[in-house]
């Protein structure tokens with residue numbers, strides 16, 4: 001058996017978990033820069049946090065100029081705020097964009113240079129200041145992953161930075177913070193989480209030999225499989241209800257727990273074709289990451305079906321398909337995902353998303369350039385295979 005898992009030193013999950021933050025900060029630093037989503041700028045939550053930090057004898061400053069999808073310019077503003085305040089610890093509170101802003105700001109503060117110096121895999125040379133990550137969406141898993149995703153105006157597609165040094169020191173997941181997510185944010189972030197869970201569960205199988213290389217991702221293993229499958233179960237049970245009934249705390253808790261487990265799974269196992277192909281789709285349509293991966297996921301699953309019958313049967317079972325022969329369950333899995341995407345209002349075709357048909361060849365080519373993700377797909381993602389996935393996704397069939 002083979003198993004590897006990378007994770008934060010501490011994970012705190014549960015209603016009210018945010019109240020643990022001051023004590024967690026006090027154990028690690030004394031001058032905290034809070035990088036918060038703008039929707040939290042004047043919130044009760046930030047007010048309480050700062051009061052409690054002060055009561056614990058800690059200094060804090062607040063940065064709320066986070067920009068969704070993370071343009072490089074917003075990272076540089078956060079770098080200036082951290083340097084001016086002489087922060088020795090970051091509290092990132094918000095969606096994936098806020099947490100990734102804190103990760104990249106901490107990297108530049110610690111190691112200097114420019115954001116592009118760190119693009120790709122394994123290019124962060126050493127530790128960064130501790131980050132206490134407090135997600136307010138249930139989706140990206142950034143609170144536990146070694147990844148940040150950046151938008152660079154000099155490039156057409158978004159670009160990833162991955163390094164084990166980017167894993168936050170602590171993840172604090174409080175489902176109450178997701179109660180204010182409007183249905184569109186619940187849907188896009190939840191679709192992202194389900195894609196993490198399924199793509200990590202069906203990813204290339206890791207091998208002990210991978211550890212000898214400097215690769216950040218290792219592929220699926222016994223530990224990531226456990227986490228990925230349970231994540232699928234939680235998301236299938238909670239996501240549609242959280243979308244329909246935003247104040248249902250039980251559904252919010254299930255969805256956030258699923259997102260956390262999916263983040264742990266893909267933080268080591270990696271994602272694959274749906275993520276690789278979302279980059280060019282997002283670049284052209286300016287639609288959110290979660291919407292793109294959610295739309296592409298059933299089509300990527302269909303591509304992988306010949307190589308992953310048992311895994312897709314497990315996915316279908318985790319989504320409530322009951323006990324049937326493996327081949328029937330594997331056939332049902334992409335359909336079940338599509339049904340869930342329909343229930344949460346994710347568009348079903350690239351045409352509906354506004355993607356121009358004459359850019360499909362370009363998108364297929366670009367998708368295969370995301371080598372880290374394309375190589376992690378269980379079926380080789382050739383340009384032809386990518387084109388077939390995109391063609392099916394364009395038609396929405």
Ligand code: NAD
Pocket residue numbers: 037038039068069070094095096097098100136137139140141142145146147148149177178179180181182185188189192289290
């Ligand atoms: P986000 O952080 O971009 O936020 C989306 C919108 O939701 C924003 O307008 C924000 O203000 C709002 N919002 C967030 N929480 C809210 C709440 N509780 N109530 C009301 N509004 C709220 O969205 P996201 O999906 O969490 O993050 C997306 C980003 O994360 C993308 O840049 C994506 O590429 C990246 N990402 C990172 C990783 C990783 O491992 N680092 C993984 C997947 C995606």
